[in-house]
Amino acid sequence: MYEWGRRRIKYESELDPAFCQTLIEKTGNDSIRNCIQCGTCSSTCPVSLYMDFTPRRLVAMAREGFHDEVLHSFTPWICASCYSCTVECPKEVKITETMYAIKQMAMDKGVHPARFPVPVLAREFYHQVKANGRTNEGRLITQLFLKTNPFKLIKQSKIGMKLFFSGRLDVIPQKIKNITQLRTLLKAVNGNGGGRAHS
Amino acid sequence: MTYLYYPGCSLKGTGKAYDESLLAVMKKLGVEQQEIDDWNCCGATAYMAVDQDRAYALASRNLALAEAQGRPNGKPVEVLTPCNACYLVLLKAQKRLEEDALGKRKLAGALESAGLNYEGKVSVRHPLDIFVNELGLDALKEKTVNPLNGLKVACYYGCQIVRPYSTFDDQYDPVAMDQVLEAMGAETLKWPLKTRCCGGSMTGTIPEVGMRLSFIILKEAKKRGADVIATACPLCQFNLECYQNEMREEFGEAVDIPVVYFSQLMGKAMGLSDRELGMQRLFVPFAVPAASK
Known part of the structure; x- marks a missing residue:
């Protein structure tokens, strides 16, 4: 069992040798194997200083099979998908895709901290698309704060009001006409993530 | 050429001014467009974190709809995508269909069961690409x-x-927007933060991190003497503009500077009215200084 913030020695027998392969299958490419640990990704990442493991370390850990540490890391959740690392990587490792795959696995297993905003927003987004085919920003942000920190809703209400009065907030969510078609399509895809998010 | 317009969810919400100004500018320039009928959300970055294959399916439905709608013209179908996230997601889905045979088969099967078909005849274009090229x-x-x-x-x-x-501009130092606005008389800043991350959805989820990223961009633009920041993405515009008060409180430094869409500046230069360009929707009011007329 993983314990937050507690470092311990990892023995080789505890590693998960299949972990890297699972990631490769999820991302649909095996570029992660090409990593030479140069650290270009970590230096180009605008948010690496806020991460618990830099992208370079996370890639190394993922390859070696540090299953729990990787899935519990804050790093993928702090990644804003700016693709700097992907563009700069001299070995063309698709790092942003790897981050997405780790996020999916962590959400599947529900190992991220409860009420942690990033996965809450992602799941809310997912459900809105399923319900309406389109997303409504006002509702997204309201739900995000209600499910994570309702106090923030009060703090942010000033921006909300300003958006509303400038006509930038759609109160009634838009819905596509052929939502049945979209739902059939989504159902037909053999989804590779979010077991819990499907419900 | 009639472009198939894919506005995306943000341009119908917080980014309404982008939608309004872009359409007004295109009309003035004689660029014809038609909205993709019944388009759905592209999935942006959030959906990709939940389910990748379904994210590709979302994008593919839009591509398939565009193809079906555009094909009767007998010409190649070009989808005009102003939002950065939509633009990336559509291109990404196309790339996936090209490179991953297994992924393509899975997706084709799913599309078929929903009565859709995508043959790969759509090219995804950004308005800046159209204006310049x-x-x-x-x-x-x-x-x-x-x-x-x-x-x-x-x-x-x-x-x-x-x-x-990157399909039309440099990955490190893009110039299309600079060229467009310079052609209309503006002076543009040479600065290295053109493509630095604004924090994306993190201004909402992890504001400690997200707001600082936006703050850096505003501060650097101000330091270099910019009168206004021009953006091409609804989320960038929202982050840079709407959190300026919060940033002042958080970082103890005022970074008040107008943040507009490049299309709004184009419209001003073309003599369109503030209403047509959605200028009244800005949090930080902007008017072209009298000296520049």
Whole structure:
């Protein structure tokens, strides 16, 4: 069992040798194997200083099979998908895709901290698309704060009001006409993530 | 050429001014467009974190709808995508269909069961790409009635317009927006933060991190003497503009600077009214200084 913030020695027998392969299958490419640990990704990442493991370390850990540490890391959740690392990587490792795959696995297993905003927003987004085919920003942000920190809703209400009065907030969510078609399509895809998010 | 317009969810919400100004500008320039009928959300970055294959399916439905709608013209179908996230997601889905045979088969099967088909005949274009490479800068100069002389603009492209699938501009130092606004008389800033991340959805989820990223961009633009920041993405515009009060409280430094869409500046230069360009929706009011007229 993983314990937050507690470092311990990892023995080789505890590693998960299949972990890297699972990631490769999820991302649909095996570029992660090409990593030479140069650290270009970590230096180009605008948010690496806020991460618990830099992208370079996370890639190394993922390859070696540090299953729990990787899935519990804050790093993928702090990644804003700016693709700097992907563009700069001299070995063309698709790092942003790897981050997405780790996020999916962590959400599947529900190992991220409860009420942690990033996965809450992602799941809310997912459900809105399923319900309406389109997303409504006002509702997204309201739900995000209600499910994570309702106090923030009060703090942010000033921006909300300003958006509303400038006509930038759609109160009634838009819905596509052929939502049945979209739902059939989504159902037909053999989804590779979010077991819990499907419900 | 009639472009198939894919506005995306943000342009119908917080980014309404982008939608309004872009359509007004295109009309003035004689660029014909038709909205993709019944388009759905592209999935952006959030959906990709939940389910990748379904994210590709979302994008593919839009591509399939565009193809079906555009094909009767007998011409190649071009989808005009102003939002950075939509632009990236559509390109990414296309790339996936090209490179991953297994992924393509899975997706084709799913599309078929929903009564859709995508043959891969759509090209995804950004409005800046159209203005620079199809219309040309001379056409823009011709339409300029109120040149933006003396206005110092910091062009901010955001991440996902050139990364990682740059199709029309440089990944490190994009210039399309600078060229467009310079053609209309503005002076543009040479600065290295054109594609630095604004924080994306993190201003909502992890504001400690997200707001600082936006703050850095505003501060650097101000330091270099910019009068206004021009953006090409609804989320960038929202982050840079709407959190300025919060940033002042958080970081103890005022970074008040107008943040507009490049299309709003184009519209001003072309003599369109503030209403047509959605200028009344801005949190930080912007008017072209009298000196620059």
